[in-house]
Amino acid sequence: MRDKKKHHFLQLAVIFGVITLLTLLYAWGSREGTMSNTGMMGASMGSMMQSMHAKNITISDLIKQQEQTEMASGGMLSHHEGGSAGIKLSHYLTTGIIIVLLPFIIAGAIFLGVVWWR
Amino acid sequence: MNIRFDFVIHWLWTIVFALLTLSGLAMVGAKYGWILNYDIASADYVHRVLAAVYVLLTFISIAYEVVRAVKHEEKKLAWFIIGKSGYQLFTFITTLMFIITGAIIWVCMDSNMSATAFALYIHEKLTYIVVASVIWHIYAKCHALLWPKKPNTTDKKNVAGTK
Amino acid sequence: MMQKRWFKVFVWFASTSFFFLASGILISELGPEPSEQQTMQFMMGMMDAMHNSMMGLSMSLEHDTGLKQLVGTASYILVPLVILAVLFGLLVRFRGKRNAR
Numbered sequence: 001m002r003d004k005k006k007h008h009f010l011q012l013a014v015i016f017g018v019i020t021l022l023t024l025l026y027a028w029g030s031r032e033g034t035m036s037n038t039g040m041m042g043a044s045m046g047s048m049m050q051s052m053h054a055k056n057i058t059i060s061d062l063i064k065q066q067e068q069t070e071m072a073s074g075g076m077l078s079h080h081e082g083g084s085a086g087i088k089l090s091h092y093l094t095t096g097i098i099i100v101l102l103p104f105i106i107a108g109a110i111f112l113g114v115v116w117w118r
Numbered sequence: 119m120n121i122r123f124d125f126v127i128h129w130l131w132t133i134v135f136a137l138l139t140l141s142g143l144a145m146v147g148a149k150y151g152w153i154l155n156y157d158i159a160s161a162d163y164v165h166r167v168l169a170a171v172y173v174l175l176t177f178i179s180i181a182y183e184v185v186r187a188v189k190h191e192e193k194k195l196a197w198f199i200i201g202k203s204g205y206q207l208f209t210f211i212t213t214l215m216f217i218i219t220g221a222i223i224w225v226c227m228d229s230n231m232s233a234t235a236f237a238l239y240i241h242e243k244l245t246y247i248v249v250a251s252v253i254w255h256i257y258a259k260c261h262a263l264l265w266p267k268k269p270n271t272t273d274k275k276n277v278a279g280t281k
Numbered sequence: 282m283m284q285k286r287w288f289k290v291f292v293w294f295a296s297t298s299f300f301f302l303a304s305g306i307l308i309s310e311l312g313p314e315p316s317e318q319q320t321m322q323f324m325m326g327m328m329d330a331m332h333n334s335m336m337g338l339s340m341s342l343e344h345d346t347g348l349k350q351l352v353g354t355a356s357y358i359l360v361p362l363v364i365l366a367v368l369f370g371l372l373v374r375f376r377g378k379r380n381a382r
């Protein structure tokens with residue numbers, strides 16, 4: 001480690017590199033015998049939804065199905081928009097902030113784009 | 119003590135960004151769930167509340183730059199997150215992408231599944247790119263990691279150790 | 282400020298957490314496929330999020346006339362706002378050039 005300036009970065013990089021390697025080795029090692037084909041479950045939410053969409057099944061369909069089963073089993077209780085008053089309040093607040101500020105952010109960005117161009 | 123506006127924004131931004139990435143990653147899929155011990159409900163809550171904070175910070179930053187542009191202030195703010203060139207431009211563009219795709223996911227989840235899926239895809243891949251870029255950023259600016267000079271022994275030990 | 286000791290600790294903490302995030306991505310991407318149990322845990326977590334967090338609430342956005350109206354208003358003001366931004370931007374640029382002379 002000659003480069004004194006980058007010394008701390010290298011420290012972090014090496015430490016985390018080693019941690020990552022060891023964890024990966026452990027994860028692969030401890031997996032033996034638990035071979036299970038979970039298929040699409042390894043995929044991310046985005047890719048999963050895409051493949052689902054390709055098959056014309058959407059998450060909302062799943063939710064509706066689930067709701068129906070819930071209804072069938074006697075539960076009006078948990079409509080999936082459940083949650084306490086606090087969660088409802090934060091939902092309104094955050095959604096409101098995002099929706100209201102978004103046009104201004106876009107317009108501001110376009111303004112800066114025009115002013116900054118070249 | 120004179121603390122500058124761009125400095126405050128940079129570090130607030132860093133905190134919010136780290137937590138957004140943490141909670142976002144936990145939701146990517148079963149492969150990633152271990153990051154927050156499969157507590158997706160909390161991850162979702164944290165991600166959505168902080169997304170609002172992030173949008174607010176972005177709005178403030180853009181408003182600040184708009185005012186500066188109107189006043190024709192050309193001086194570059196060393197710590198500012200958005201700007202017209204270099205890494206500042208990069209964060210500006212990626213931030214806009216995060217916010218726009220995030221809002222699409224948010225609003226279209228109930229109505230337009232293909233839009234949601236597409237936005238999720240961009241949102242997720244963008245996360246990987248931006249985390250890599252932040253590591254690079256820490257590398258480029260790693261003088262920030264140096265401890266303040268003090269007349270103590272640790273510095274000398276370091277020098278001795280490298281010989 | 283950058284020379285304060287507690288602030289250095291914070292900078293180190295922040296840097297370390299970004300390294301943790303990068304490691305997390307690498308471990309998850311390069312690691313083995315999730316096991317049955319992990320998948321179940323993840324799906325349970327998602328279900329929990331629909332019931333007890335805001336994900337479920339935003340999945341019923343279509344039934345929320347108030348928020349739907351807000352979305353409508355926001356998209357409604359977007360177009361004039363963008364046009365205004367372009368015009369105003371051109372104005373500021375033009376004025377800037379003239380002042381520079």
Ligand code: HEM
Pocket residue numbers: 044045046047098135138139141142143145146147161162163165166169170172173216217218219220221223224238239241242245336
């Ligand atoms: C630093 C910025 C951000 C990062 C790194 C980030 C990261 C992520 C990641 C990795 C996911 C999971 C994607 C997947 O499952 O494929 C996600 C989901 C999501 N993000 Fe973000 N995000 C950021 C900002 C935002 C913003 C600003 C918003 C809203 C305006 C937002 C809204 C969402 C939503 C709605 C989801 C879907 C999951 C849920 O329902 O909570 N994100 N984010």
Ligand code: HEM
Pocket residue numbers: 128131132135195196197198199200204205206207209252255256259262263292295296297299
């Ligand atoms: C622990 C993490 C971080 C550290 C140690 C760090 C450190 C620094 C330092 C030392 C500067 C330079 C200030 C100067 O030149 O006087 C800077 C600038 C900057 N930072 Fe960070 N930062 C971190 C996280 C982030 C994050 C998460 C972002 C955004 C995603 C970000 C975006 C920026 C930008 C855009 C600049 C201006 C860069 C330029 O003009 O070249 N930083 N940062």
